[in-house]
Amino acid sequence: MSAEGTNSSPSSHPEPFHEPPTARRPRHVTHSLPPVLDSPTAGLAVYCAMLPNTYITSFCGAMSGMASGIVTCPLDVIKTRLQAQGSFRKPGMNGTSGALYHGMLSTARTIWREDGIRGMYRGLGPMLLGYLPTWAVYMAVYDSSRDYYYTKMGLCLAPVSRILN
């Protein structure tokens, strides 16, 4: 156990804090607040402030999974085309004489010319179905279990790096 772990001097220097202190506010307090929020942004801000940290991390994780799915889908389509073209060849054929695609860039060009954007994003749906929960669960569990192991090992939640001071 270190003095660092107890984190008893909040006023000595500004520390980055890891979790919003009022993140786990009980529900009934919400309803007692007067509905004076004029702009939708303010309403959203208050709503976000009351969400548990796990919701935030899993939402961010899901969105990051979606983004990576959108980026990798064309690459996967290209890779699959390049690899699959061999499998429809007859067993006796040798060499690359009958190959349609050579290299990633020209394959991309061919797919784009033939099918456009739809060709590039073939199979995006099932891919997103896999990536979204993968990253949502990963990020949420990583974030909370890292905090758990930090506290278990007697470390403070957020390390104050040398750069900050």
Added chain:
Amino acid sequence: MYAENRWFARIYASITAGACSTLVTNPIWVIKTRLMSQVGSQAPEEARTPWNYRSTLDAARKMYRAEGFRSFYSGLAPALLGLSHVAIQFPLYEYFKLQFTGLEMGANTTTMDSDHHWVGILAATFLSKICATSATYPHEVLRTRLQTQQHMYPASSHEEISFRGALGSAHIRRPPGASSSDGMLNLPRYRGMVRTIKTMLAEEGWRAFYNGMGTNMVRAVPAAMTTMLTYETLKTSLFHLQVEGRRIMEQQEEGTYT
């Protein structure tokens, strides 16, 4: 000493998170692989898969009825072995990100401007992903060989034909990395980890363990960079939104909200 503990905490956290996400998503990947490996109804009898599913839900229902709950978790053990990848990637990412930006993964601060961290995030992801891929790629090659029992290189040799049959059984050919050992019929060529490694070393040399790593990285590195940048950026904006929301709530409680 504390820095060491931090490394361990991050490694444990990566493994915990990876295990949870694998347990949740394994059924989805199994169903996806089975649906994708189905061939058309015009295909010859030999090439057809032993199953015929119409949709994702149909596949889930039929799998549960015919093979029970366990079928959703086929290929789980090798997938859990693959957790070594995230156990390298994320602790390294944390380390590099802390060096470049002064903040941990997902951490934010109100005291400094964290909007210009994207270069650091991208660099940290790039380095950590390359390290993790180089370290775990041989294992993935091994896993693919064991699962699919096929040579990726050289393609269409006689050996390949003799082990797979001359008839083009299209559903057995799967790209490397498409992970699932979902009960497909393959003639065993490699048996056991050690014997497989020996066979591969004798036949193809150590380079075989790095076959296709370049192509793999062309896909994996941009994917990881997108994932991490989106996650961190979104997390930062939501953090700022939360700070704003708490300020409004405090003002409301004091009755000074305008």
